[in-house]
Amino acid sequence: MSRPPRPAAPFPARPARAPAKTPQGELFQLDSPLTGEVRGERSLMAFPFFALSKNAWMKPLAYQHAAVSIEVRPSAKGVATIYDKEIVLYIASLMAAKIDAGERVEQDFVFTAHDLFSVTGSNHSARSYARLSEALERLQGTQIKTNIEAGGEGEEGFFSWLSEARLHYARTRSDERRLKAVKVRLCDWLYRAILRDGHVLDYAATYFQLGPIERRIYEVARSTCEAGPDGIARLEIDLATFRLQIGYQNPLANFRAALRQIAAADAIPDYRIELIEGEAGEDAPAPAAGEGAGAGRRGRRASPARVIVTRRPVALPDGPAGSGQIEADPTESDA
Known part of the structure; x- marks a missing residue:
């Protein structure tokens, strides 16, 4: 028709x-x-x-x-x-x-x-x-x-x-x-x-300048970060679930390494990424027999690695010059 x-x-x-x-x-x-x-x-x-x-x-x-x-x-x-x-x-x-x-x-x-x-x-x-x-x-x-x-x-x-x-x-x-x-x-x-x-x-104006993983991190942050009692938008999620939501197809260890670099570069527009890892590593094996204190006992598994994504505070446009006034940018109403 x-x-x-x-x-x-x-x-x-x-x-x-x-x-x-x-x-x-x-x-x-x-x-x-x-x-x-x-x-x-x-x-x-x-x-x-x-x-x-x-x-x-x-x-x-x-x-x-x-x-x-x-x-x-x-x-x-x-x-x-x-x-x-x-x-x-x-x-x-x-x-x-x-x-x-x-x-x-x-x-x-x-x-x-x-x-x-x-x-x-x-x-x-x-x-x-x-x-x-x-x-x-x-x-x-x-x-x-x-x-x-x-x-x-x-x-x-x-x-x-x-x-x-x-x-x-x-x-x-x-x-x-x-x-x-x-x-x-x-x-x-x-x-x-x-x-x-x-x-x-x-979307942030610099989105198209980002690499593939950085683009997805920004999108997940932009769409899922929720404001807490302090008014700051934040997302806290375990590393494995975050990898799934990003859509990263390679092993978790590769994703962890990539996320370390991204967090260090601190280049995600409007958001800050932090990777929290256990001291012994997420999948640390138990010590083998004869390898010192605790040998023969089952090793204690460290807490799963976590990712914390936080919305960056935004400077008040009408604040006095050099005052450093900031406010949390609300996550935002739908268009």
């Missing part, structure tokens, strides 16, 4: 956005450029839906903890990665901006690759355009199954992030192809979650 024509969006009503121009001969109107903040849906921040890899990840992903289950199956091009997720965040941000502006929001979005690259900090090289095509293919081909409800509805079976993804080209006089726009259709699950639930949070 054909869809009703979409009315032209009142772009001139947005002071920060120039009127969108529909090129002659085109049948669509651009939803870009994005002029607001980059925002994402809370469930996509909290749980591991994407592979932490730049290269093709061909193995299925699974998450099962408490009442939440997620299963992700790869396409012939692999599982959608944390870098492919940039496109999903961009689309979610366009959608949130439309909702804020009181515009009609459908599942189809048309934007320029140039604006996407500008927002995510990618260069505008030919390789970036090739990676865009590959990312769209993975987002459309990756299959996701979850019991997380969206918009008051649950789904049985699998869905893809994009049910449609097309690159629209025009021919130059030299018969070269020039990308005009990207057209995508957002999946029902994410569309309902943003439109009906409204659990959308903004």
Whole structure:
């Protein structure tokens, strides 16, 4: 059944956005450029839906903890990665901006690759355009199954992030192809979650400069840290559960080593990471017979390693210069 024509969006009503121009001969109107903040849906921040890899990840992903289950199956091009997720965040941000502006929001979005690259900090090289095509293919081909409800509805079976993804080209006089726009259709699950639930949070401006693990740590912190009695947002979690929620696929020892480096670098925007480890090590073996005091007795297992994530205090903008006044930044209302 054909869809009703979409009315032209009142772009001139947005002071920060120039009127969108529909090129002659085109049948669509651009939803870009994005002029607001980059925002994402809370469930996509909290749980591991994407592979932490730049290269093709061909193995299925699974998450099962408490009442939440997620299963992700790869396409012939692999599982959608944390870098492919940039496109999903961009689309979610366009959608949130439309909702804020009181515009009609459908599942189809048309934007320029140039604006996407500008927002995510990618260069505008030919390789970036090739990676865009590959990312769209993975987002459309990756299959996701979850019991997380969206918009008051649950789904049985699998869905893809994009049910449609097309690159629209025009021919130059030299018969070269020039990308005009990207057209995508957002999946029902994410569309309902943003439109009906409204659990959308903004991202730090430096998010796209982070590595894969750092991106996930930031997302988990941003979506799950809760303010305590002291007003400071904090998350305390055991290392094994934190690894599961980050979606790290290598052994726990590797994750521990990576987390030590990340905590030492202290580069997660808005949050501070602390790794608390037992003195003897989480999996310290018992001493062998004849190895000194306590030989022959079963070794005492150290407490599991813990991770503490704390929201950084924010300086009061109107405080006196040099006063050092700070306040805890509340975790924040949904957009």
